[in-house]
């Protein structure tokens with residue numbers, strides 16, 4: 001009876017501190033997920049202690065700067081000034097918190113298996129520092145079972161009982177970098193608690209700063225929601241990438257087909273082919289599920305096939321470049337090629353896992369002299385050396401043998417590229433509506449209808 005009373009007290013006390021905003025919130029990992037979340041908690045009135053292992057990150061945040069494109073420095077500066085947000089590399093500061101959200105990377109190892117080192121490090125830090133009665137929520141995208149098999153044992157190892165002395169949940173991050181409409185606050189938040197009390201506290205906390213809660217019955221359900229979302233995208237992107245190859249072989253323009261299919265008002269969702277998929281989510285997350293299912297002797301064929309097709313797209317683009325140069329009696333070897341756009345998707349500054357890096361590597365392996373231009377990225381660090389971006393001018397364009405559009409940033413003047421480059425290989429269909437002037441244009445599949453590649 002006494003334990004129940006104590007547990008009830010812990011839950012009630014934390015609920016009250018959430019409601020009156022006196023709870024101190026910890027966020028482990030101040031990246032593109034953790035920083036926007038920390039800002040939302042602070043804007044809701046909580047004192048937020050952001051913990052990150054990077055001294056560079058915590059120092060710049062405390063100077064009121066931002067390293068995340070979607071988080072304005074002015075917002076950081078104001079919250080730091082008001083004492084609502086502080087960033088630290090001192091793990092011990094987490095002992096002051098009543099609730100902790102963990103938003104650390106979950107990359108893949110070289111053998112394409114989950115690299116849980118960041119999650120384990122964060123779980124161990126939280127375990128060392130948490131006080132009795134604390135709520136700990138894992139946000140990192142991971143395989144189903146991680147919360148119960150990795151986070152929970154670490155925390156209960158301190159002698160805590162989940163649902164009484166410690167509260168544990170999983171809530172997937174749904175950040176879409178660069179999305180002008182959906183941000184942390186207005187994107188519905190899925191939450192799965194290890195016990196009903198864990199779910200109640202986690203939803204109460206997030207409801208203070210996120211508009212819509214989506215409670216589910218377990219952390220495993222919440223972990224799988226995220227993996228379904230990203231596997232859905234990977235599989236559908238792979239399907240339209242294969243459709244691009246199909247259309248090319250049939251002499252049909254894939255974007256014309258997709259645009260027409262997208263007029264179906266029900267039962268269809270538009271995806272567009274491209275040079276492959278990048279980012280730290282779609283190329284990686286489905287492999288967390290594939291890995292987990294392999295341990296249960298089940299082969300997730302859709303995930304594996306989608307990954308196979310998506311990862312072959314950079315080579316398909318390079319094959320298009322070679323074929324287009326060949327039509328001008330040029331070889332890739334010795335050609336001067338400008339890769340236009342290296343971020344993994346348009347209008348952002350993130351180059352992680354970008355297919356542009358594969359396109360550049362493959363072209364250079366065939367002897368091309370490759371430069372790049374990206375309005376958001378001035379240099380790319382690869383294998384220890386830094387490659388600086390080139391200016392996009394009529395002179396640099398005229399000197400190329402081909403321009404390969406890999407990322408379709410909206411700020412680029414593509415008509416100027418059309419007016420000065422001799423050849424464009426457009427992997428994003430961004431030249432479709434331009435006035436045809438100097439450049440010959442090749443796309444991933446055949447030109448529209450009766451058009452010929454000029």
Ligand code: SAJ
Nearest residue numbers: 174175176177237271272273274277278279281282344345
């Ligand atoms: N891509 C295509 N064709 C498409 C859509 C995307 O080739 O039709 C490519 C993009 O160019 C990019 C990659 O796929 O290289 C991933 O694109 P993305 O739009 O999924 O962008 P991410 O990975 O930054 O963000 C996604 C979120 N995006 C959307 O829901 C629109 C979402 O899936 C997750 O919230 C997020 O990953 C995450 O963190 O998991």
